[in-house]
Amino acid sequence: MVGSERPIVIVGASLGGAKAAEALRGAGYRGGIVLIGEEHERPYERPPLSKGYLLGKEGREKIYVHPPQWYAEHDVTLRLGTAVVAIDPAARTVTLADDGEIAYHKLLLTTGSVPRRLPVPGADQDGVLYLRRVEDSDRIKAALHPGARIAVVGAGWIGLEVAAAARTAGAEVTVLEAMELPLLRVLGREVAQVFADLHRAHGVDLRFGVQVAELTGADGTVSGVRLGDGSAVAADAVVVGIGISPATALAQAAGLEVDNGIRTDRHLRTSDPHVYAAGDVANAYHPLFERHLRVEHWANALNQPQTAARALLGQPDAVYDRVPYFFSDQYDLGLEYLGYAEPGGYDRVVFRGDPATREFIAFWLSGDRVLAGMNVNVWDVTDPIRELIVSRRPVDPDRLADPKVPLAQV
Incomplete structure (x- = not known):
């Protein structure tokens, strides 16, 4: 088959892959769509795995992107439990682990990312847990019960959300972090301290500036961490959350440009004009920030596929320029973060409200321009925060900090 007779193939039956298939059909595309995933589960969302699902507040049926019949009803061929082992850009084919081959008209890579492994002796024992897939969340959930001793390695978003779930379940929790504070690289010292205080207030033993030397155990089962x-x-289970790496092996072997993810233009097109990428794996050029960004959060997997679908269909105005967004829930603290403020890339943090009350908005500024904003237990403010970032208009820091001044009038 040639040309449009070939299907659009999506590698990665994730939230991004499923949303791309949905967007293609929504845009009126009537050609073939093949969605391929290594997991045996149909596409699902990952945020519940460290939040509601892990806490037992949401059932398994809530995590899925679509009901099981959706794919057949929309003529999407869903290949689960199927690994793609090679891409041939010249022939425009993908090779499957079972030696099958699928020719494509266009290819979208939504391969996501993989957890970084802890490179110390004893890390391969039973009871050493990572969180990426639904079965990982099931294993962690089974370990969280009153009196259980849980060690969490890494005080990033995943580590802190797991720690909160563990404490909520009545477990004893120790968090081990190499930096001086949790989320230090992401939030900076001023805001990171809020999360250290939050977890200490809930009884978490936070240990900063430490290095994990070994995971101890007996008979192949972990029993503790040696620093x-x-x-x-001492630990009955060790949850490792030290970051993720983009799943770029397929792209790199195929000769696509790879640099902290699969490098794409603003249309999410890779260095091969027939191949696109979206979600965690895409290091996409962002026109607002005038640089490439790889964002490891749910909103990119949700929204980038809409742009990718339009670009796959040849629409020249398909540009991904949404402001990065993520959210987190820990105990009674909920937050939303918009924008992008890299370490060393901002001059000051302005607070609207008192961080000690855990009800405030933090703004990261470069000069008199807002780069990012995070609302903590303050709601219905994302639109004005987004406008401050997108407009790039100068702001008065004193007015920005004053809760009496509406954000639209800062």
Whole structure:
């Protein structure tokens, strides 16, 4: 088959892959769509795995992107439990692990990311847990019960959300972090301290500036963590959350440009004009920030596929320029973050409200321009925060900090 007779193939039956298939059909595309995923589960959303689903507040049926019949009803061929092992850009084919081959008209890569592994002795024992897939969340959930001793390695978003779930379940929790504060690279010292105080207030043993030297155990099952200074932390389970890496092996082997993810233009097109990428794996050029960004959050997997679908169909105005967004829930603290403020890329943090009350908005500024904003237990403010970022208009920091001044009038 040639040309339009070939289907659009999507590698990665994730939220991004499923939303791309949905967007293609919504745009009126009537050609073939093949959605391929390694997992045996149909596409699902990942935020519940460290939030509502892990806490037992949401049932399994709530995590799925579409009901099971959706794919057949929309003529989407869903290939689950199927690994793609190679891409041939010249022939425009993908090779499957079972030696099958599928020719494509256009290809979209939504391969996501993989958890970084802890490179210390003993890390391959039973009871050493990572969180990426639904079965990972099931294993962690089974370990969270009253009196259980849980060690969390890494105080990033995943580590802190797991720690909150564990404490809510009545477990004893120790968080081990190499930096001086949680989320230090993401939020900076001023805001990171809020999360240190939050978790200490809920009984978490936070240990900063530590290095994990070894995971101890007996008979192949983990029993604790030995730190670089020789001290030990007893643990019935160790949850590792030290970041993720984009799943670029397929793209790199195919000769696509790879640099902290699959590098794309603002249309999400890779260095091959027939191949596109979206979600965690895409390092996409962002016209607002005038640089490439790889955003490891749910909103990109949700929204980028809409742009990718339009670009796959040849629409020249398909540009991904949405402001990065993510959210987190920990205990009684909920937050939303908009924008992008890299370490060393901002001059000051302005607070609207008192961080000690855990009800405030934080703004990251470069000069008199807002780069990012985070609302904590303050709601219905994302639109004005987004407008401050997108407009790039100068702001008065004193008015920005004053809750009496509406954000639209800062």
